[in-house]
Amino acid sequence: DVxxxxxxxxxxxRTGEKVFLECVQDMDHENMFWYRQDPGLGLRLIYFSYDVxxxxxxxxxxxxxxxxxxxxxxxxxxxxxxxxxxxxxLCASSWQQTQYFGPGTRLLVL
Amino acid sequence: SQQGEEDPQAxxxxxxxxxxxxxxxxxxxxxxxxxxxxxxxxxxxxxLIRSNEREKHSGRLRVTLDTSKxxxxxxxxxxxxADTASYFCATGASGNEKLTxxxxxxxxxxx
Numbered sequence: 001d002v003x004x005x006x007x008x009x010x011x012x013x014r015t016g017e018k019v020f021l022e023c024v025q026d027m028d029h030e031n032m033f034w035y036r037q038d039p040g041l042g043l044r045l046i047y048f049s050y051d052v053x054x055x056x057x058x059x060x061x062x063x064x065x066x067x068x069x070x071x072x073x074x075x076x077x078x079x080x081x082x083x084x085x086x087x088x089x090l091c092a093s094s095w096q097q098t099q100y101f102g103p104g105t106r107l108l109v110l
Numbered sequence: 111s112q113q114g115e116e117d118p119q120a121x122x123x124x125x126x127x128x129x130x131x132x133x134x135x136x137x138x139x140x141x142x143x144x145x146x147x148x149x150x151x152x153x154x155x156x157x158l159i160r161s162n163e164r165e166k167h168s169g170r171l172r173v174t175l176d177t178s179k180x181x182x183x184x185x186x187x188x189x190x191x192a193d194t195a196s197y198f199c200a201t202g203a204s205g206n207e208k209l210t211x212x213x214x215x216x217x218x219x220x221x
Binding site: 040048 | 143200
């Protein structure tokens with residue numbers, strides 16, 4: 001079974017802090033994704049990566065950056081957290097267009 | 111940008127009844143998928159139907175796809191309390207692994 005893990009289930013940060021969300025997959029998938037999920041808005045793609053060190057902006061990349069130094073790990077970085085980044089963050093990896101999700105990180109920015 | 115829109119936004123039915131939810135999308139697709147999300151958790155892939163397929167079954171799930179109407183439906187037969195979750199459709203295009211998700215249908219099964 002594919003396993004995608006995320007570093008934290010719940011996270012509370014203060015405005016202006018730098019925040020790292022980590023995602024690890026164990027199936028050697030080339031493609032990995034970061035989404036945020038907000039009520040009524042569904043899942044919105046922040047960034048995705050199609051190979052090590054390769055990344056592409058999604059629909060809402062502003063205020064975020066990503067890092068993929070190893071194939072199994074895809075990190076989402078909030079350079080300076082703001083209250084409007086309070087959300088559920090979901091990581092996924094994919095194979096043949098089927099996506100496998102981690103359990104999510106619920107981030108609260110105060 | 112949102113591609114899929116699910117309908118209804120919320121659905122409550124009695125245990126044992128069938129649940130039907132619909133998805134409409136806007137552009138050409140290579141495949142359409144349905145995912146389930148239990149409260150506060152990640153999404154789980156349920157079923158994928160390719161653009162050249164019209165119907166697909168998996169256990170108690172039946173998915174139809176009408177590319178001329180740009181719509182799909184997910185039928186869950188003989189519903190159980192454990193089916194209570196949000197259901198999302200997602201569309202994929204040729205040439206890349208990205209999916210575009212809809213806003214979901216929240217299904218509640220009443221015991």
